[in-house]
Amino acid sequence: MKVLHVITGLAAGGAEQQLRLLLRHLPDRHRCDVVALENPGTVAQGLREDGVRVFDLGMRGNRDPAALPRLTGLIRHGRYDLVHCHLYRACVYGRLAARLAGVGAVVATEHSLLPGVIEGRRITPGVRALYLAAERLGQCTLAVSESVAEHLADWKVPAHRVLTIPNGVDAARYAQPAPTRAATRRFLRAGLGLPQDALVVGGLGRLVPGKRFEVLVDALALMPQRDGGARLLLVGDGEQRPALERRARAAGVADRVVFAGERDDVPDLLTAMDVLAAPSRNETFGMALIEGLAAGLPVRWSSGPALSELPPEAAPGARRVRSDPAAYAAELALLRQCRTPLPQPEAVRHYDIARLAPLVAGLYDQLGGAGTAVPTPAPARTVPLPQHPPAAAAKTSR
Template identity: 65%
Template sequence: MRILHIVTGLAAGGAERQLLLMLRHLPPGYDCEVATLTNPGTVAVALRAEGFTVHDLGMRGNRDLGVLPRLIRLVRAGRYDLVHTHLYRAGLYGRLAARLAGVRAVLATEHSLQAGVIEGRPTTRGVRVLYLAAERLGSATVAVSGQVAGVLADWGVPADRVHLLPNGIEAARYARPAGERAAVRDRLRDELGLPRAAFVVGGVGRLVPGKRFAVLLDALAETRPAGRPEARLLLVGAGPERPVLERQAERLGLADRVHFTGERDDVPELLTAMDVLASPSAEETFGLAVLEGLAAGLPVLHSACPALDDLPPAAAPGALALPSDAAAYAAALAALADRRTAVLPRPPAVAHYDIARIAAELATLYDRLGPAPPRRRADRRSTVRA
C-alpha cells in the first residue's frame, strides 16, 4: 500500500517525532512517503537518513494557496492508495488535495486539540468551521487520547468516524545498563555545562506559553541548596518563548542555573542527564514527555497527562500530579533533591504505550480504509529521490 503522510512541518515537536516513530515501526507492506508544507527541520533529516522520501512543498504562510495545486500534483503523480494528514494546516490542505486528486482513503490524526485551543491557538468560530468542513472530506480521524476524542465529540464529529489510537514511545531507546547510563550522563553534563553533582530538573517540549516552563524557573528560584546539591534547570526544545524565559532567568538571578539546549533529536540520551522530569503544562492532549521520563527511569512531576489519566494509578507509580504553580513544584523538587534515588523501574504505562503495538494497530486501520497491502512487498521504505 502506498501512503503519503502530509504534515504541517518537520521540526522536533511531539507530533513530528510521533510520525517518525510510526513510520519506523510500521509492519512490512506499507510504502510511505512524507510531504511537509513548511519547515523541513531535524525530523526531515532523520526521515531521510532512514530512507524515507520527504517532499518539501515550500509553503510561505497559512494563506499561501499556491501550495494546493502543488500538493494535488504530488498526490496524483505518486499514485498513493491512502493519504494520512497530521496537524491542523496539513489537515485542511491535505484532505482537500487528496479528494481533488482522486484518493478516496483519507485519514487524519488529531495530535493537539483541547477545549478552546488547537495547537496552542484559540479555536475561533472560523477555525472550527474550517476544521469540521475538512473533517468531512476525510474517511476517519484518529484521536491520540480520550481527551481529544471528547473534544471531537463536543464539536459534533460522529463517533463512528473517530478512532482512539494513542501516541507511542520507543521504550527500548530509554533503557541503558547502569555503567553505560552513568557514562552518558557524565558526558552530557560536561557538554551542557552542568555540574556532575548538581540536582538537574528537566523540561522537554516546545518553548511556547502553553507549556508553562516559566513555572519551573519560579520554582527553581525557591529551591535553594540549604545542604542539598545545587539545582539546575535543563530545558530541551526550541520555540518563541525562549527570549522571554531567558529574561525571566536574568531577572530571578538564575542565568547560570538555567540551560537551554535548543532543538535536539537525542532526547533519550538527554534524559540521562536529568534527576527529575517536570511538566507544568496545565493542558495537554497526550503528555508524551511524561511517558518519556518514566521510560528513562526518572521521577516525573506533571500537571496534565491524558495518557496517564486513561490508565489506573498503579500504572505509573513514579509520576506525581501537581497544580501548575511554582510553590507546588518547588516543594516537590526540594523533597526529591533531599532523597535522590537510583533509576526507577519501568512502570506498566510504558509497556502499554509501546510504539510497536500502536503502529500495528495503525496498520490494521490502514487495511480497513484502503486496499490490502501487496503480499510480497518486503520493504516499507521508498527509494530516496535525487
C-alpha cells in the same frame, strides 16, 4: 500499499517527531512518503536519513492558491492508495487534494485540540467551520487521547468516524544498561556544565507559554541552596526562551539554569536529569511524561491525558502537582536523595510504539482494502492497558 503522509511542516515538534517514529515502526508492506506543505526542517532531514522520501510543497502562507493543484498532482502522480494528514492546515488541504486525486482512503490524526485552542492558536468560528467541512472528506480521524476524542465529540464529529490510538514512545531506546547510563550521565553533565552531584530538574518540550516553564525557574529560586543548589535543565527551543532567560536573571538563578536547545539525543539527555517536571496546565497528550518514565525518572506533572487516562498504579513513579512555583519547589526538594533509576512502568509498555504501530497498520489495511469502508471501533475506543499477572505488576512498583 502506498501511503502519503501530508503534514504542515517538519520542524522539531511533537506531531512531527511522532510521524517519524510511526514510519520507523510500520511494517514493510506500507511504503510511505511524506510531503510537508512548508518548512521541511530538522525532522525532514531525519526522515531522509531513515530512507523516507520527503517532498517540500513550498507553500507560501495559509492561502496559497497554487498549493492545492500542486498537492493534488503529487498525489495523483504517486498513485497513492491512502493519504494520512497531520496538523490543521495539512488536514484541510490534504483531505481535499486526496479526494480530487481520486484517493478513496483518507485518514487524519488530531494531535492538538483543546477547548478553544488548536495547535496553540485560538479557535474562531471560521477555523471550526473549515475544520468540520474538511473532516467530512476523510473516512477516519485518529485522536491521540480520549480527551481529544471527547473534544471531537463536542464538535459533533460522529463517534463512528473517530478512533483513539495514542502517541507512542520507543521504549527500548530509553532503556540503558546501568553502566552505560552512568557513563552517559557523567559525560553529558560534564558537557553541559552540571555538577555531578547536583539535583538536576529537567523540563522537556517547546519553550512556549503553554508549557509554563517559568514555574520551574521560579521554583528553582525557592528551593534550598544546599551543596550549591539544584539545577534546571531545559531541553527544547522556542519563542519564550529570551523571556525565560530574563526571568532566571531576575530571580538570581541564571547560573543554575541550562538551556540545551533543540536536540535529537533526548533519551541520553534524560539520563543527566534526576526528575522530569512538567508544569503545563493544558496538554492534549503529554509525551514528555512518558519519555521521562521510560528513562527511569520520577515525573512530577500538572496536566497530561497520557497519565490521567490511566490508573495511578500504571505509573507509580509519577505524581501530580499543582502548577505553581511553591508546589513544585516543595515536591522537587523531596527528591534530592532519589537518584536510583526506576524500572519502566506499565504506562511505558502501554504507549510502546512497537505495540501501537501495528494498530495504525491494521487501520490502513482496512481502509485501503475496502475503499471507503470505515473500521468499527471497539466498545472502548482507546487502546486497552495490557493486563499482567499480579506478580509481574508488583515488580514494576517501587
